[in-house]
Amino acid sequence: MKDQTTRDHIIEAADRLFYQQGFEHTSFSHIAGAVQISRGNFYYHFKTKDEILEAVINKRLADRRMMLGQWEIDGDTPVDRIQSFINILLVNKDKIQLYGCPIGTLSTELAKLNHGAQEQANQLFTLFRSWLGRQFSLLGRDRDADVLAMHVLAHSQGVATLANAFNDEAFIRQEVRQISDWLAEIAGHCPKEQGQQQLSKKEQEK
Structure with missing residues (x-):
């Protein structure tokens, strides 16, 4: 394998x-074993676990930016795009039931460890918060866009935590329906020229 390919495999395995x-319970040996490389080859790419953590966070940021960018392309309206964020709970429901939210669990663990990378990890939440806030602004909710963004973000984290605790898929589906109904109501109460006109055909048919 080329050096860059080997490094990518290490980061992907560490991310998983x-x-x-959990970060604390994952050792160099675990990662090297998953990638099936020698410890010497491993140390050529990363000298410390903190270096791997930084690379993993950067990978997650890049992946999420790409995901949000795709939603911008695929979603005709802000409602469609916000709905894509909400639906992530369904798309990843099996993993969420087993392990929780990858972003939330890492941030919580780093906070408990008082780890220096906590602020970097929290950039993932900031990325989502800013993006959701922009979508609500496009719906004509400039004054409370950040409040609404935080509501959606908090809801997704709460659902992920409880779904993991109770291993309950029905709960995920129920909560997604409820927050989706809330979103439709929010969109319906936007100023007519900015709100109703931005609803997708799917939303209008409901």
Whole structure:
């Protein structure tokens, strides 16, 4: 394998293991074993676990930016785009039931450890908060766009935490329906020229 390819494999394996096992309980040996490389080859790319953590967070940021960018392309309206964020609970329901939210669990663990990378990890939440806020602004809710963004973000984190605790898929589906109904209501109460006109055909048919 080329050096860059090997490094990518290490980061991908670490990303998966940090999510499934936690950062603290994942060792160099775990990651090297998952990638099937020698410890010497491993140390050529990363000298410390903190270096791997930084790379994993950067990967998650890049992946989420790409995901949000795709939603911008695919979503005809702000409602469609916000709905894509809400639906992530359904798309990732199996993993969420097993391990919780990858972003929330990492941020919580780093906070408990008082780890220096906590602020960097929280950039993932900030990314979502800013993006959701922009979508609500486009719906004509400039004054409370950030409040609404935080509501959606808090809801998704709460659902992920409880779905993981109770391993309950029905709960996820129920909560997604409820927050989706709330979103439709929010969109319906936007100024007519900015709100109703921005509803997708799917939303208008409800």
